[in-house]
Amino acid sequence: MKITKICCIGAGYVGGPTMAVIAQKCPHIQVTVVDLNEQRIKDWNDPNTENIPIYEPGLSEVVAEARGRNLFFSTNVEKAIDDAQIIFISVNTPTKTYGKGKGMAADLKFIELCARQIAKVSKSNKIVVEKSTLPVRTAEAIKSILDNTGNGVQFQILSNPEFLAEGTAITDLLNPDRILIGGDSTPEGEDAINALVDVYANWVSKDKILTTNVWSSELSKLTANAFLAQRISSINAMSELCEKTGADVSEVARAIGMDSRIGSKFLKASVGFGGSCFQKDILNLVYIAKSYGLNEVADYWEQVIIMNDYQKRRFSNKIVQTLYNTVADKKITFLGWAFKKDTNDTRESAAIYVADDLINEQAKISVYDPKVSRNKILSDLDYLQTRSSSENNDAVLTFDNSYEACKGAHAIAILTEWDEFVKYDWQKIYDSMQKPAFVFDGRNILNAKELKSIGFIYNGIGS
């Protein structure tokens, strides 16, 4: 089957960049990204591609090249579905906040809505691709909805999870470690798999395109995220032991990372991992394991989350303890709010939880992040429902200039590893602060020796 029209439901962090790259690499395919969120679509269509709703290095250039040529952003969901041969579902699958599985299971209501809409609208055979991260065996539910509520047309369901990381989405999409496609082993299933393989083969070599059955593909995505997050919790667990014993976690990470069986990536101790997916996907994995009665499996993976929550709390406790057991009315400056550098995404960022703890201790928080707005910071805090919006508003100051943010501070906490923080004039910052001047480097990015020689009391993670 020759693919000429693709639709993607969900113009978020995955749908937007993924489809932009498909459109860039496949000029012969018309790619339409649809979303219910009118503002988001309006922003994707902003004439100035610097204003698109997602900040990702290299993304605005890709959008500038393809948009209007073969890449379109629209709110007309039904038309895009009806026109397309392949429909990617790339909507959010957050942790459930109600009912059975609350706080653990993935909320699949957006996925089900998509399936029902595809079934209602489709007048020709379609390939439906799960791009969202889903619990294993979701394809079964999607198939049941499509087959029972559709117009008699044929649907093939593929699982094609996305492995991009934010901040490096474009390079990850252009040079993926692998593309994973799960589908049925029937002749129709194989045709569908081949059609999607051919799309990716426009820029990815075939030996990197892995095909499996649907359940392996769905479960591989949850497994990959669980393994990645587990490495961070493992090194973070060692970071506390390092602090007690005089070992240095960066040296330990380097030493173990040189073992080719362990590998050097994803061993950076930190204030704790954030992002929209690690926690959600592991909780989901734990829930699935429990639902099959696999309690030991569930407990094993849950520990990754418990360790991560502990690491965030440990960081805020350390600030309070070090500042003579009180931060009441003290100015604590956060450099960084995003969950990692090179993104404006703040979902589950450690900064939110550290700020919340410190506000409970009546600290005054000043925040500078090069890509995150005051509104976003306040809405992240309000979402926790720890206190009223007006109390959050009073407790947090935000700055467009980092030097201003640091002026008069009792302590600086590094929450995101933005490159610019390393290059600052730390002497100038020191001179403008209250003394003693404390730095809590939640990312171990600053030069500890240099800061100590300036006069800072420097605290890193795991040393």
Ligand SMILES: NC(=O)C1=CN([C@@H]2O[C@H](COP(=O)(O)OP(=O)(O)OC[C@H]3O[C@@H](n4cnc5c(N)ncnc54)[C@H](O)[C@@H]3O)[C@@H](O)[C@H]2O)C=CC1
């Ligand atoms: N953010 C990331 O880096 C990665 C996310 N994923 C997975 O991809 C999925 C999407 O994640 P994000 O893009 O981050 O989410 P997002 O929240 O940024 O975007 C989802 C979009 O879907 C739209 N939407 C929801 N229901 C809809 C419907 N019925 N019709 C039309 N639009 C609808 C929402 O308005 C929203 O704009 C999740 O399952 C996530 O786990 C996978 C890999 C990486």
Ligand SMILES: O=C(O)[C@H]1O[C@H](OP(=O)(O)OP(=O)(O)OC[C@H]2O[C@@H](n3ccc(=O)[nH]c3=O)[C@H](O)[C@@H]2O)[C@H](O)[C@@H](O)[C@@H]1O
């Ligand atoms: O499913 C997803 O959403 C994605 O989740 C992660 O990507 P992402 O969350 O965007 O970013 P990561 O680079 O994985 O970082 C996650 C968090 O871990 C932290 N981290 C990462 C690496 C490390 O060594 N130490 C560490 O604390 C980061 O600062 C960040 O807060 C995975 O890396 C992607 O492969 C996956 O597609």
